[in-house]
Amino acid sequence: MLGEAEPAAAGLGYKEAATAVDKAKFPKYADGQLCSNCQLYVAKGPNNGTCAIFPGKLVAGPGWCNAWVKKA
Numbered sequence: 001m002l003g004e005a006e007p008a009a010a011g012l013g014y015k016e017a018a019t020a021v022d023k024a025k026f027p028k029y030a031d032g033q034l035c036s037n038c039q040l041y042v043a044k045g046p047n048n049g050t051c052a053i054f055p056g057k058l059v060a061g062p063g064w065c066n067a068w069v070k071k072a
């Protein structure tokens with residue numbers, strides 16, 4: 001799993017729980033945005049999936065980062 005403290009993750013404000021996002025630092029975040037409804041997310045399990053931004057890692061379905069894009 002991707003760790004929140006890893007530099008690439010921290011730089012994009014990644015949190016395993018979207019509700020924990022620092023909204024002051026990442027004002028783009030809006031309630032309801034989740035990795036699991038992001039265009040870059042490909043589900044691999046009930047609560048995790050891959051993300052093109054973080055190759056080789058799994059991100060949390062209920063997570064979020066500043067590169068979130070609404071799933072088409």
Ligand code: SF4
Nearest residue numbers: 035038041051065068
């Ligand atoms: S780009 Fe999307 S799927 Fe990847 S970590 Fe950010 S919000 Fe989650």
